[in-house]
Amino acid sequence: MSNTTNDSYKRMLSKDQVDSPSFDEGSSGGTMSGGGGIGLKKGPWTSAEDAILVEYVKKHGEGNWNAVQKHSGLSRCGKSCRLRWANHLRPNLKKGAFTAEEEQMIIELHARMGNKWARMAAYLPGRTDNEIKNYWNTRIKRRQRAGLPLYPSDVRVRVSDENQDQIMGDLDSGDKLHNEVLPVNVCGFPEVQFEAYKGNTGASFYGLPFLDSSLSNMLTQGFGSQSCGFINPSLNSKRLQESDIFYPGSHGSMNMFGNFSNDPSEKITQTYCSSYAYDPDPISKNQVPYGGAVSGSHCPINGNYSTSRTFPGTVKMELPSLQYSEAQYHDADLDSWLAPSPLQTVDPYIHSPPETVSMQSECSSPRNSGLLEDLLYESVKKQFADKCSNSSEMTPSDMVDSSALNVCDPGWDGSSDPTSPLGCSPVSVFNESTPPMNGGPLDEFQSSKGHSGNSKSLM
DNA sequence: AATAAAATCAACCGCGCGTTT
DNA sequence: TAAACGCGCGGTTGATTTTAT
Known part of the structure; x- marks a missing residue:
């Protein structure tokens, strides 16, 4: 260290x-x-x-x-x-510049969580919420000054794709979409390229299964919650002791990703499973019934687990910039896409110089917030149109190509961009299986999830 | 070399939630 | 049941450092 x-x-x-x-x-x-x-x-x-x-x-x-x-x-x-x-x-703190992997992780996490720094920190071992927050705020300032949007296109694509199922699920189930969270204006997210990744130490980071079979579940939960806008007031803010997060194994109750062992998981399981309204991917749902239905499953972090769906309550519209309120995503969902962290296997102390992250953009967002809300909105429209026309299944790249994202971002072509971090579609990249990784706390997390049909499973 | 601007970082504050009394 | 307390989170501020002019 x-x-x-x-x-x-x-x-x-x-x-x-x-x-x-x-x-x-x-x-x-x-x-x-x-x-x-x-x-x-x-x-x-x-x-x-x-x-x-x-x-x-x-x-x-x-x-x-x-x-x-x-x-x-x-x-x-x-x-x-x-x-x-x-x-x-506290021990095991990692200081110094964020690695490229960490930066990407932060972006991904932020796209899903919004300003939930503490939660994000739980996915970045050794990093503190304050650090992440500072990083993000600086990044925002920088990008604001440059008139750039916040999220790389690949993130946009992924999140957009992930959103589809849930959105339509809500539509199908008669849920009224949250109009207030769906902005009227739509603007895309010009591309940000992370050139550092081109020559990175392997593709492990991109093995994050953002779009694996269970990912849809995650977004299902997330946007299902968003659609409902409800927060479980009783479970909303159960917080995780940091020691639990960062010292996996030292506690019986929870490891880094919140391995609930007793009542909490049961409670959560019941909450989740019973309230599950729509699941585009029942298989994965069975595999990971949200937050601990599988015995010993891991909930990332803090038992903020069942913040939504179950209890009608106040609508939390707290995020100044982003998409998911606390009720709108789910830690267990994040389990779905969080592969064994490369941070566990890649030397975390080989830090990329700041300039390795090159951000490019052709289009600036008219605002600094609600970017994914825009995305969501567009996704809803598109998916709805598709459903109405009985069109065949879209690929994510199709979706992007035809979405309003591109209207605002004509130059974007993530799926074919030769300069794309991995030289292929970000979606496909994130869709690919995660290389087997061994040894980090996340492995335990990962393996215990028991994703039988998931290539990232380490079982 | 001096100065200004920008970036970074550490810490504080207020708020909300859960637990205890 | 309500008040007090402890804790954690997110936002913000201010000091310091770095970079640009």
């Missing part, structure tokens, strides 16, 4: 702590808070503080952060301690 907490630690030390200002003096930018806690220090942490916190966590474990101040004498509020630990001090 060349790029772990130690690095951040060093950086910290070099940055603000070489002279180790006394934290009780609030020097070096630190101030004593007047509000929440009397005499609580704010601002940058010192190495001394870090040491205290680390020591405390070693002794007492994570959690109970408000007790840190009492027991360790640290003049920091619990919140601050938790944050410091989570973002900088």
